[in-house]
Amino acid sequence: MNNDIPVQTLGGQGEVMAHAVDACVHCGFCLPACPTYALLGDEMDSPRGRIVLMKEVLEGGLPLMDAAPHLDRCLGCQACVTACPSGVPYGELITAFRGWSEPQRQRSPFDRAKRAAILKILPAPKVFSVAARLGQFAKPLAPVLPAALRSPLDLLPESVPAMQPSAKLTPARGQRRGRVAFLVGCAQQALTPNFNAATLRVLSRNGIEVVIPDGQGCCGAAALHTGARDEALKLVRANLNAFNPDDFDAILSNAAGCGAGLKEYPMVLHGEPDEARAQAFAAKVMDISEYLGALLQGGTLEPTLPASRPLKVAYHDACHLAHAQGVRAQPRDLLRAIPGVTVLEVPEGDLCCGSAGTYNLEQPELATQLGERKAKNILSTQPDLIASGNIGCHTQIQSHVRRQGDRAPVMHTIEILDLAYRGEL
Amino acid sequence: MSTEKLALTTNSDARKPAPAGGAHNALAADLTRLLGPRKVLSNLSERLNYRYDAIQFGATPLAVVLPESTGDVVAAVRAARAAGVPIVGRGAASGLSGGAAPTEPGLVISFTRMTRLTIHPERREAQAQAGVITLAVTEAARPHGLIYPPDPASFRTSTIGGNLAENAGGPMCFKYGVTGDYVRALSFVDADGEEHHVTRDAFDLAGLLIGSEGTLGLITEATLRLIPPAPHTRTLMAHFPEVGACAEAVSAAIAAGAVPSKLEFMDRACTNAVEDYLNLGLPRDAEAVLLVDTDGDDLDTVQGELQLVADACERAGGTVRRAATDAEGAALWRARRSVSPALGRIRPQRMNEDIVVPRSALPDVVREIRALGDASPFHLVQFGHIGDGNLHPNILFDPRKEDTHAVHDLAHDIALVAIRHGGVLSGEHGIGSMKRDFMTDAVDPATLKALWNVKRALDPHHALNPGKILPAEGVDR
Numbered sequence: 001m002n003n004d005i006p007v008q009t010l011g012g013q014g015e016v017m018a019h020a021v022d023a024c025v026h027c028g029f030c031l032p033a034c035p036t037y038a039l040l041g042d043e044m045d046s047p048r049g050r051i052v053l054m055k056e057v058l059e060g061g062l063p064l065m066d067a068a069p070h071l072d073r074c075l076g077c078q079a080c081v082t083a084c085p086s087g088v089p090y091g092e093l094i095t096a097f098r099g100w101s102e103p104q105r106q107r108s109p110f111d112r113a114k115r116a117a118i119l120k121i122l123p124a125p126k127v128f129s130v131a132a133r134l135g136q137f138a139k140p141l142a143p144v145l146p147a148a149l150r151s152p153l154d155l156l157p158e159s160v161p162a163m164q165p166s167a168k169l170t171p172a173r174g175q176r177r178g179r180v181a182f183l184v185g186c187a188q189q190a191l192t193p194n195f196n197a198a199t200l201r202v203l204s205r206n207g208i209e210v211v212i213p214d215g216q217g218c219c220g221a222a223a224l225h226t227g228a229r230d231e232a233l234k235l236v237r238a239n240l241n242a243f244n245p246d247d248f249d250a251i252l253s254n255a256a257g258c259g260a261g262l263k264e265y266p267m268v269l270h271g272e273p274d275e276a277r278a279q280a281f282a283a284k285v286m287d288i289s290e291y292l293g294a295l296l297q298g299g300t301l302e303p304t305l306p307a308s309r310p311l312k313v314a315y316h317d318a319c320h321l322a323h324a325q326g327v328r329a330q331p332r333d334l335l336r337a338i339p340g341v342t343v344l345e346v347p348e349g350d351l352c353c354g355s356a357g358t359y360n361l362e363q364p365e366l367a368t369q370l371g372e373r374k375a376k377n378i379l380s381t382q383p384d385l386i387a388s389g390n391i392g393c394h395t396q397i398q399s400h401v402r403r404q405g406d407r408a409p410v411m412h413t414i415e416i417l418d419l420a421y422r423g424e425l
Numbered sequence: 426m427s428t429e430k431l432a433l434t435t436n437s438d439a440r441k442p443a444p445a446g447g448a449h450n451a452l453a454a455d456l457t458r459l460l461g462p463r464k465v466l467s468n469l470s471e472r473l474n475y476r477y478d479a480i481q482f483g484a485t486p487l488a489v490v491l492p493e494s495t496g497d498v499v500a501a502v503r504a505a506r507a508a509g510v511p512i513v514g515r516g517a518a519s520g521l522s523g524g525a526a527p528t529e530p531g532l533v534i535s536f537t538r539m540t541r542l543t544i545h546p547e548r549r550e551a552q553a554q555a556g557v558i559t560l561a562v563t564e565a566a567r568p569h570g571l572i573y574p575p576d577p578a579s580f581r582t583s584t585i586g587g588n589l590a591e592n593a594g595g596p597m598c599f600k601y602g603v604t605g606d607y608v609r610a611l612s613f614v615d616a617d618g619e620e621h622h623v624t625r626d627a628f629d630l631a632g633l634l635i636g637s638e639g640t641l642g643l644i645t646e647a648t649l650r651l652i653p654p655a656p657h658t659r660t661l662m663a664h665f666p667e668v669g670a671c672a673e674a675v676s677a678a679i680a681a682g683a684v685p686s687k688l689e690f691m692d693r694a695c696t697n698a699v700e701d702y703l704n705l706g707l708p709r710d711a712e713a714v715l716l717v718d719t720d721g722d723d724l725d726t727v728q729g730e731l732q733l734v735a736d737a738c739e740r741a742g743g744t745v746r747r748a749a750t751d752a753e754g755a756a757l758w759r760a761r762r763s764v765s766p767a768l769g770r771i772r773p774q775r776m777n778e779d780i781v782v783p784r785s786a787l788p789d790v791v792r793e794i795r796a797l798g799d800a801s802p803f804h805l806v807q808f809g810h811i812g813d814g815n816l817h818p819n820i821l822f823d824p825r826k827e828d829t830h831a832v833h834d835l836a837h838d839i840a841l842v843a844i845r846h847g848g849v850l851s852g853e854h855g856i857g858s859m860k861r862d863f864m865t866d867a868v869d870p871a872t873l874k875a876l877w878n879v880k881r882a883l884d885p886h887h888a889l890n891p892g893k894i895l896p897a898e899g900v901d902r
């Protein structure tokens with residue numbers, strides 16, 4: 001798309017944005033993939049529309065606050081990236097745009113406080129754990145609270161488990177075949193500590209030594225995608241210092257959102273001194289299912305015990321796995337490798353569940369509509385188990401599946417694998 | 426181009442108008458009163474997004490209506506007429522000739538929320554409102570053992586209304602025909618806001634509306650014919666050292682009695698673009714690559730037809746590769762489906778031509794267009810539905826570095842090659858505003874006058890999609 005984006009004055013992120021706008025030929029092929037377009041049916045709330053709006057704002061032809069409502073409704077799910085035949089890096093555009101525009105936003109004091117709180121609480125597992133417990137007490141109040149406060153409470157599980165710190169080094173069982181670094185993540189440590197425990201067990205079982213490097217922190221994705229670029233940069237640099245890519249075969253994450261965030265580091269640092277380091281780092285980042293999937297492909301994945309009964313598993317593609325990282329086949333292959341497991345495809349599988357980082361908190365109505373739609377689609381397959389590879393999807397799907405009265409367990413792909421290894425599936 | 430329009434094309438250096446930021450015009454206010462705020466868009470941020478299609482940016486509309494029923498369309502048309510502003514219908518805006526991009530500020534009626542779809546398996550019919558996405562028809566029909574064959578490459582995005590307005594085609598159209606062949610009846614709202622239901626008998630008014638690009642009426646609903654899908658499909662790819670040989674092979678195969686369901690051609694520049702992108706192992710040296718599907722109820726016949734094509738290709742000096750499995754067939758088609766993204770990687774913009782020439786003229790036409798491309802500073806590639814002689818020469822360019830007038834001139838020269846060989850300007854993408862100027866080359870004055878008379882009969886005040894298809898009247902050409 002032709003544009004007059006003043007790249008010179010915008011710097012490295014300006015180049016990132018102008019490149020994406022250039023590449024878009026406004027063909028509209030991305031429209032049917034977009035969840036907000038599916039709900040609202042108007043061009044401003046479609047990927048193509050948003051690209052045009054961002055272009056206009058960057059060119060100075062449209063005030064930011066006019067475009068903002070439509071840009072804020074974007075989930076960042078990147079379904080449009082998968083659908084785009086021209087390879088437009090929409091994800092990079094919206095992320096860079098949010099970083100550029102946030103400092104210019106007028107927001108109410110309540111809005112500011114809420115955003116600041118989210119960004120403080122999310123990356124700090126201990127604080128999150130305490131907040132989640134406090135939230136438990138507030139749950140009975142939910143019906144009388146405004147939507148913005150109610151939605152996070154709705155998502156909290158019935159009980160918040162105790163924190164389980166992970167060992168700094170998990171040795172390989174048997175002959176050591178690999179050595180990886182592991183990003184432990186933030187919110188999920190507090191909400192679902194078993195994700196990490198299962199990950200360590202499964203890797204160890206496969207002869208992989210796992211190191212949890214000191215000094216690592218939040219991946220920065222939440223800050224980055226809400227436009228808090230300075231905060232994000234601090235987190236990014238901390239992780240670049242904590243992980244030395246030369247020391248490991250891979251840097252693993254078991255949360256799709258975090259993995260996608262780590263892979264974005266070169267884009268975040270485009271045009272800055274650390275760009276090359278970020279590239280070396282990102283080149284080693286893999287989702288847990290990508291890594292194990294490669295072992296499976298190579299025929300070196302330890303076989304699991306069979307499931308105790310035939311199990312139908314509905315696999316939910318997390319947007320940040322399927323669209324942002326292109327990881328679709330591996331989790332399915334891993335599940336299918338467990339004798340007795342059948343993998344079910346979910347109708348409208350490419351449509352976001354509505355969780356999308358902090359979206360639930362910022363756009364509760366749309367998030368709820370998408371959550372309901374996702375739960376209905378999943379339940380239409382009549383699964384025994386529901387699997388996904390992302391903490392955000394996990395809580396969203398669990399909450400909506402329960403609301404629709406179904407008790408099917410919702411698990412991380414790796415938890416299912418872990419159970420299978422232990423003969424408990 | 427008027428200053429207003431210039432200011433609104435994105436590559437102009439004219440100053441952009443100050444943003445209005447709201448519905449500060451009587452039309453928007455009137456419409457909001459009539460239809461409620463949900464169906465009417467009046468903020469600048471909203472209206473800005475209804476000024477383009479997949480090829481062109483036009484004027485920013487004064488207001489946009491997102492109707493949910495025919496009643497809404499009627500009300501919107503009447504309000505626009507009362508305000509004296511033009512009306513542009515819009516589907517998914519995937520059009521490639523500027524059809525949905527307004528040439529002057531007015532009302533845009535976007536049909537994306539009119540998506541009611543009913544399948545009547547017993548009549549083998551679908552009843553679809555204008556905003557139904559093309560692919561959705563087949564998806565809804567398939568459980569009943571039926572499909573809707575018209576398959577423009579944009580079928581995941583484009584709407585039935587837009588398909589009818591453009592009379593869209595696709596790879597399957599050689600055997601199965603184009604959109605117009607599947608329309609039994611349609612409903613439309615005329616320029617006065619009157620609703621009509623028309624079938625294909627008497628004066629074929631439905632036929633007149635099909636391909637009229639929103640200049641004669643706004644299509645609200647259509648009755649579409651469905652067919653059972655062919656149970657068997659077989660695929661081959663052939664490549665040729667010379668373009669003429671490819672065209673000859675196609676003609677010979679058809680003469681021998683083969684009726685392939687898909688017949689697609691890519692020239693050397695196109696094949697190489699795809700190869701650079703995906704590394705599929707396509708023959709880089711071949712001047713022409715041909716992709717063919719045959720299909721039908723009886724596997725022997727399907728294979729027999731494929732054999733006829735293979736024989737014809739080999740006799741013409743081609744090298745044939747047959748797909749052994751469905752997966753292999755899909756892999757071969759991947760090359761053709763990847764043309765768009767592959768071209769997008771070469772230059773940010775492309776001018777997509779859509780000429781149709783007699784098959785016998787194809788070798789000459791392809792060669793002449795190649796020569797024009799080689800003599801120009803631009804990257805030019807050719808592909809298309811060769812069975813119908815429908816070619817898509819594409820000029821790739823970078824509007825910031827290259828002269829867009831020169832692109833337009835080259836496109837005009839290409840159009841003239843087609844006309845000289847007895848061809849037409851548009852196979853499936855429409856005339857719109859992009860090829861409107863070329864109409865005087867392609868259509869004789871008496872016929873143009875007849876077209877104008879039709880336009881006047883149905884849209885006397887010239888309110889519907891002005892500036893499209895028909896060149897300005899009264900100019901002596």
Ligand SMILES: Cc1cc2nc3c(=O)[nH]c(=O)nc-3n(C[C@H](O)[C@H](O)[C@H](O)COP(=O)(O)OP(=O)(O)OC[C@H]3O[C@@H](n4cnc5c(N)ncnc54)[C@H](O)[C@@H]3O)c2cc1C
Pocket residue numbers: 027028478479513514515516517518519520521523524525536555576577578579582583584585586587588589590591592593594595596638639640642643644645765853854890
């Ligand atoms: C990559 C790509 C590939 C394509 N491949 C093909 C192909 O293979 N074959 C093909 O034929 N086309 C193809 N197209 C062109 C385009 O998709 C078709 O012309 C399609 O039919 C347009 O549908 P739409 O809903 O997007 O209409 P729009 O672009 O929104 O509108 C097209 C025209 O129809 C009018 N219109 C829209 N809705 C109505 C209505 N309800 N009533 C009256 N007028 C209306 C508009 O005013 C405009 O003039 C392709 C486009 C792209 C971008």
Ligand code: SF4
Pocket residue numbers: 023024025026027028029030031047048051080083084085086087088090
């Ligand atoms: S599909 Fe890609 S090129 Fe087409 S409009 Fe969407 S982002 Fe732009």
Ligand code: SF4
Pocket residue numbers: 033034035036037046047050073074075076077078079080081090
């Ligand atoms: S990221 Fe998701 S919500 Fe945002 S424009 Fe793309 S498809 Fe739509």
